Amino acid sequence: MGSRFWWIALPLLAVAAFALLVTEPEDSSTADPPPRSEPEPAVFQATTALVDDARINAADTEPQNWLAYGRDYYEQRFSPLDSINQESVGRLGLAWVSELASSFALQSTPIVVDGIIYFSTNWRRVHALDAATGESRWVYDPQTPREFLRKACCGPVNRGVAVYGGRVYVATLDGFLVSIDASNGKELWRVDTIVDRTRNYSITGAPRAAKGKIFIGNGGAEFGVRGYVTAYDAQSGDQVWRFYTVPGNPAEPFEHPEMELAATTWKGGEWWNIGGGGTVWNSIVYDPDFDQVYLGVGNGAPWTRTLRSPGGGDNLFLASIVAVDADTGSMNWYYQTTPGDNWDYTAVQDMMLAEMDVDGARRKVLMQAPKNGFFYVLDREDGELLRANPFVTTTWASHVDMASGRPVETEQSDYSERPKWIVPGPLGGHNWQAMSFDASSGLVYFPAQQNPLLYAMSDEVASTGVLKRNPGQMNLGIELGRIAQLIDETPGAPEAVGYLKAFDPLTGKEAWSVEHPHYWNGGVMASAGGLVFQGDALGYLSAYASDRGERLWHYNTYTSMVAPPISYQVGTTQYVAILAGGAGDNFGGHTTDTAAYRYGSYGKLLVFKLDGSEELPEPFELDKIIPDLKPLSASTEDIDRGNKLYHEACAVCHGVNVKSAGAMPDLRMMRTQVHDRFAQIVLEGTLSNQGMAGFADLFDVSDVQRIHAYINDRAIRDRAAALATP
């Protein structure tokens, strides 16, 4: 099996992960959700975690803490601590571990304030632990209904909390922003951030806190939504402003003046039916120098622009970086990385702020490596484009024209006439995994990937130019079932490759690059110890020399990692912490040496220090034998139809061509009892308390039988192929 299926990357995948039959002790709660309290100015006396703007701004004066998502407002993720350094790192060992009883990916950046470490896990459970010992202080559970998982693209994942004014803020999968008392884990208020609950909005991103406000966006573009960001009063939860990223139905009034401008760039069609997209599901960065907030805006919904805006146009503010006033939400400037996005090229990737000399002048800059494969350096004052150097192969565009600021698309970029392999694919040349900047060297360290997709529309959609909205399902324009078949039938697809790169954003040159066996790896942290830390899909946490890329230390966690490491200090002891848990490649058939594939995924917080002597138990390797199944009575047409339905509704979690990689069970290996109950599980939702919601609104019994027949057929063929391979 070659590496032909990374692509199904689908939506921001991440590590999709819910599953028929995941058993997750920590997540098996069936309790009713608590009442949705209205925001109110609670009587609240902050006693701990007294983080404010001044402290976050001056984070370098307290290097023992990690006060915010990217450590400070510049979000450079560079730790000034240096007792763990190139000379001492060989002595790094495990200090303590906190097992989190979770099989889903862990993506969160922990926050450390005054000896307490705060982080979110799956389902937005929030933990507060003693940062030196790992002793639990409290756990908060928002009681998110498990069946909501069906409405989220990529598992019940969460990238982190904000700690501010004695409170911890987390956004739930089902779209509530929650304020928690940092001293005891009690909920103070929750507010509903979702404007339309008939649409599949969800939240996976970390809120940001500044100027007495909490900023939060959402995700769901693949399902068909309209993106926006909201600012809330940090104390009361009252809404302060809301900025939509794409226009709604032009027959209705514009919510704010920027929508009038944006609407002139959408032409023909009825994009508002599908939603338009432009969700801000990851990066929102506050800039204290200009008192503005940068919104990293996502892809179009649907993906295919001829379906979304058949008259052409740039489709603002898709795939843009938008700077808005922190107090009013009114726009100061925007820069669009991918005009008329056609490939799921989000600009939601992490943004870092810095000051640097550019062409002889000192500039305040913003840096981003979005999915489209170009590394952007913008002037933060006005959004002027300063650099746009490629960091991976980009077959969709030859270069960015610096005069116009626009990418120059190639003939290869257009898949409207026939399917095309395009690099990057929808997983991007870089995704949400954190990057880090060392101001002393001017280098950015980040996980890049060369990761193509065969973009193909169904014949029907390609010939009619019309995509009917499919409520509750993905509305992409491209046709996953067809792509799965094409890739399966066509050998010799291009390989996907992952890298850790040390990249000069001004020259576009690599100082060094490490190639990984698997492309989907963890975020990065650099430190004053001359080290770059990264966890990878194979389960190794490694420290590289930041000046030359030499791997100086590694540790086998037996757990695939996608989250970024952080560093902090308690007393005189420096620690490195990382949340481990994930699937290297949930989308079938790629490398089988990821830790998630070999051992399954058991989430944990791992904390290291010099001379740490804790040990992890060696895990068991999982049995990967597909059982000997009898064919179900079904025609070839039924199986083909089952393939189409499976890839519309099931593949995002269970893997393309039914090849999942480990964070959840492989449906080809279902036991007899599960086969017997298949229709019941899918239609009635008998496993909904584990995240496998019922699909009776989409499927009838014959649909489910076809899906079952397809899965069964796939299992029989894959078993035969495995037995034929020596």
Ligand code: CA
């Ligand atoms: Ca997307």
